[in-house]
Amino acid sequence: MYYVSTRDKLRKTTASGAIAYGLAPDGGLYTPEAIPSIAGNALNTLAPMTYQQRAVYLMNMFLDGYTASELSKFSTSAYGNGKFDDPRVAPVRKVDESTYALELWHGPTCAFKDLALQMLPHLLTAALRKEGEGKTACILVATSGDTGKGALEGFRDVPGTRILVFYPKDGVSAVQELQMNTQEGSNVGVCSVVGNFDDAQTGVKRIFSDPELKEELAQRGFFLSSANSINWGRVLPQIVYYVSAYCDMMKEGALEKGDKLNVCVPTGNFGDILAAYYAKKMGLPLGKLICASNQNNVLTDFIRTGVYDRNRPFYNTISPSMDILVSSNLERLLHDFTSGDAVQVKGYMDQLAETGRYKVSDKVKKKLSREFAAGFCGDEGARDAIARTWREKGYLIDPHTAVAMDVLDQYRAETGDNTITLVASTASPFKFGPAVLSALGVEHPAQDLGSIDQLSRLTGLDAPAPLAGLAGKPVRFRETVEKERMADRVREMLR
Numbered sequence: 001m002y003y004v005s006t007r008d009k010l011r012k013t014t015a016s017g018a019i020a021y022g023l024a025p026d027g028g029l030y031t032p033e034a035i036p037s038i039a040g041n042a043l044n045t046l047a048p049m050t051y052q053q054r055a056v057y058l059m060n061m062f063l064d065g066y067t068a069s070e071l072s073k074f075s076t077s078a079y080g081n082g083k084f085d086d087p088r089v090a091p092v093r094k095v096d097e098s099t100y101a102l103e104l105w106h107g108p109t110c111a112f113k114d115l116a117l118q119m120l121p122h123l124l125t126a127a128l129r130k131e132g133e134g135k136t137a138c139i140l141v142a143t144s145g146d147t148g149k150g151a152l153e154g155f156r157d158v159p160g161t162r163i164l165v166f167y168p169k170d171g172v173s174a175v176q177e178l179q180m181n182t183q184e185g186s187n188v189g190v191c192s193v194v195g196n197f198d199d200a201q202t203g204v205k206r207i208f209s210d211p212e213l214k215e216e217l218a219q220r221g222f223f224l225s226s227a228n229s230i231n232w233g234r235v236l237p238q239i240v241y242y243v244s245a246y247c248d249m250m251k252e253g254a255l256e257k258g259d260k261l262n263v264c265v266p267t268g269n270f271g272d273i274l275a276a277y278y279a280k281k282m283g284l285p286l287g288k289l290i291c292a293s294n295q296n297n298v299l300t301d302f303i304r305t306g307v308y309d310r311n312r313p314f315y316n317t318i319s320p321s322m323d324i325l326v327s328s329n330l331e332r333l334l335h336d337f338t339s340g341d342a343v344q345v346k347g348y349m350d351q352l353a354e355t356g357r358y359k360v361s362d363k364v365k366k367k368l369s370r371e372f373a374a375g376f377c378g379d380e381g382a383r384d385a386i387a388r389t390w391r392e393k394g395y396l397i398d399p400h401t402a403v404a405m406d407v408l409d410q411y412r413a414e415t416g417d418n419t420i421t422l423v424a425s426t427a428s429p430f431k432f433g434p435a436v437l438s439a440l441g442v443e444h445p446a447q448d449l450g451s452i453d454q455l456s457r458l459t460g461l462d463a464p465a466p467l468a469g470l471a472g473k474p475v476r477f478r479e480t481v482e483k484e485r486m487a488d489r490v491r492e493m494l495r
């Protein structure tokens with residue numbers, strides 16, 4: 001199977017080409033030319049398998065040029081060996097008769113990015129080998145939180161890679177900062193940048209487009225690469241958990257094979273919910289895909305009106321991983337909804353770059369409203385959902401998952417659609433202790449590591465081991481740089 005750029009359908013590459021180079025040279029996203037099918041008996045075949053085996057079976061359908069035994073090795077390293085604190089990796093938990101949570105936070109960093117970032121390094125290093133790339137890949141990440149730690153854990157001690165993470169000194173929580181600064185591994189580097197997330201990101205972008213640095217690093221045997229969420233190697237592993245969840249629900253009798261299952265996903269960059277769309281397109285019996293946003297509700301408006309407009313205020317919310325105004329992975333959906341019409345997709349993306357706005361055709365708009373529903377809620381709504389879900393269902397959720405729970409309630413009230421729904425639960429509540437505590441009515445919650453203990457005492461729940469163990473870990477990285485000095489820091493760290 002080949003991969004095509006969303007902006008030029010003549011630009012084709014192999015699976016390893018798509019994963020090795022991430023973005024197409026024309027700025028488009030590499031997307032499978034066709035989506036394989038799991039119709040027929042595949043679900044019965046998959047149901048008795050482990051998560052690791054399901055991942056091999058499904059990823060193999062997309063990755064010509066990778067062998068099943070290669071993928072099997074990757075899957076064991078990514079999801080086995082005690083990396084996840086639940087043997088089911090992405091377990092489904094019943095919240096009430098018609099609501100189930102897909103828990104995507106049992107990995108090493110307690111957020112859903114682990115499902116993709118544990119797999120990507122293996123897919124990427126194999127892709128570089130297949131593409132004949134001899135140099136060491138240096139993964140450079142600017143992060144406002146979850147992605148940085150996820151990438152550090154994913155790439156730690158992976159041969160042939162180095163990973164350097166820059167985070168804004170004033171833009172991450174105390175827990176997130178400590179998670180990164182105590183990172184173990186011989187190939188990792190972490191450094192804070194004076195300023196906010198934009199400063200860190202702009203600095204990283206400047207490094208990527210610095211020809212002198214590129215040349216200098218090449219002579220020393222390095223090249224720069226990224227691990228961002230538009231890489232196909234991050235989208236693909238996410239398809240697995242939707243199929244896996246359906247299989248688990250069949251096994252437990254929550255569903256009969258063929259029953260419709262709605263999915264509700266707290267959305268930022270549109271990667272997670274796009275994977276659900278692909279799973280449905282493969283033949284998984286999913287119903288409505290409900291896209292939940294926080295106050296940064298660009299996608300709600302888009303799905304409801306067909307107009308994407310990023311010209312609006314940006315809000316910092318208690319669900320920071322969804323504070324996004326440009327959802328990059330949406331481009332892949334447009335590719336699909338225009339039947340691969342690269343001229344049309346490029347037109348939309350050019351308008352977005354020039355004016356911050358585009359309006360899709362009626363045909364695309366119809367498909368949008370057929371497949372998707374959308375809604376949003378503010379911080380107050382999310383806090384209420386945390387309190388409600390805890391008091392009424394005995395289930396503790398984080399502020400991102402809370403956005404999805406609230407939007408699901410709104411959707412059910414508006415439409416009367418009571419189809420069984422799977423809510424993507426994207427982070428452990430202990431990762432966002434201060435916000436969760438205040439939602440539960442605690443007036444002066446601890447703002448740092450103390451919030452983990454406090455939440456544990458209040459709810460009687462154990463914090464995940466990687467968070468509970470943070471307090472005793474030695475800090476390895478303390479460096480802070482001005483954003484102008486980030487390139488020098490890269491030179492030093494790659495000595």
Ligand SMILES: *Cc1c(COP(=O)(O)O)cnc(C)c1O
Nearest residue numbers: 267268269270271272321426427
């Ligand atoms: C990244 C993230 C999201 C948003 O996922 P997208 O794939 O960017 O839509 C939601 N919740 C949490 C906790 C995240 O880390």
